[in-house]
Amino acid sequence: MQLDDIVIQVGQRPVTLLELLLGAGGLALVLLIAAVILAWRAQASRRSEAIDAMRRTADLEYRLAELSGTLRGFAEQAQGTQMHLARTLDERLDQVSHRLGASLHDQTERTSQSLSQLNERLAVIDSAQKNLSALSSEMVTLKDILANKQARGAYGQGRMEAIVRDGLHSSAYAFQGVLSNNTRPDCLIRLPDSALRLVIDAKFPLEAFNALKTAKGDSDIKAAETQLRSDVLRHVKDISSKYLIAGETHESAIMFVPSEAVYAELYERFEDVIQKAHRARVIIASPNVLMLLIQTMQAIFKDARMREQAGLIQIEVTRMLEDVNRLKDRVADLQRHFGMANADLEKLGISADRVTKRGLRIESLDLTEPAAIAEAPKPRLVERG
Secondary structure, three states, rough: OOOOOOOEEEEEEEEEHHHHHHHHHHHHHHHHHHHHHHHHHHHHHHHHHHHHHHHHHHHHHHHHHHHHHHHHHHHHHHHHHHHHHHHHHHHHHHHHHHOOOOOOOHHHHHHHHHHHHHHHHHHHOOOOOOOOOOOOOOHHHHHHHHHHHHHHHHHHHHHHHHHHHHOOOHHHEOOOOOOOOOOOOOEEEEEEOOOOOEEEEEEOOHHHHHHHHHOOOOHHHHHHHHHHHHHHHHHHHHHHHHHHHOEEEEEEEEEOOOHHHHHHHHHOOOHHHHHHHHHEEEEEOHHHHHHHHHHHHHHHHHHHHHHHHHHHHHHHHHHHHHHHHHHHHHHHHHHHHHHHHHHHHHHHHHHHHHHHHHHHHOOOOOOOOOOOOOOOOOOOOOOOO
């Protein structure tokens, strides 16, 4: 094929092989130029991007350095803060530990004191419980005593004897003495300035009183009250008939009730029994009333002893007055001696004043003598034959 051969026809214009080759070469040249331009542009773009990348890298390194410095500062600050926080925490922990230790020590001491006080109170409670147990046993014993007539009589006798012994001299009373009718009252008190004796009976009917306390219904209460009246009045009659002897015992006798509760119950609910006992010349006395009576008797005995000793006291007062008169005379003699001594002292003072005046005159060389002294004869010699 030759270069001027028509290869293609574009429109109405035929295209030869040469034109086609030239066109292809021109196109290839254009493409080459375009490729070179594109490559240059790409290289320039890459160079610019590399510069930008380097710039950004430098900026990033700068920022990383700043960030590293900042982070290092933050780390140092955080380390300092951490150290300060650790030191503060240590100090606070030490303070808290000290306070906690002091608080625990105080709490331990308080607990120890509380425990010791609790032990003391428990000991007191234990002692009180023992006392209550002992008191309960004593109350049981007392109940047993009061339930037994013989034991009850011994209990009342013991209380009465204790009150009498505490208030009177042993010569003023006698227990279980014998009267002329061969009866034995529990106590006989000798009255001063009289041959009469006061009778005290310590036995009391307690069964009816216990029945009255344990009665529930009205019928039981009335029956117990009737029985109590009957027993007390019977005992009052026995005392009046056995122990009131004219010319030997006092006109009244004492019926001792060993319980204040029984005494109060009698005076509160059985006034008729009290009145009948008074008319029978029997005085019902509780421990307090008997103690008051014994104290009154003690004052009476003391007054009687004072009257017995009145003569001796008068003699002693007379002797004391004589001693006072002798003392008065001796004081007068002593005063007279003091007067004489005072006069002698005054004379001694006058003589001392004269001696002092002469001494002063001698000291001032005033040696002139009075006329009587100047005219005195001079001494002369006397010849002996």
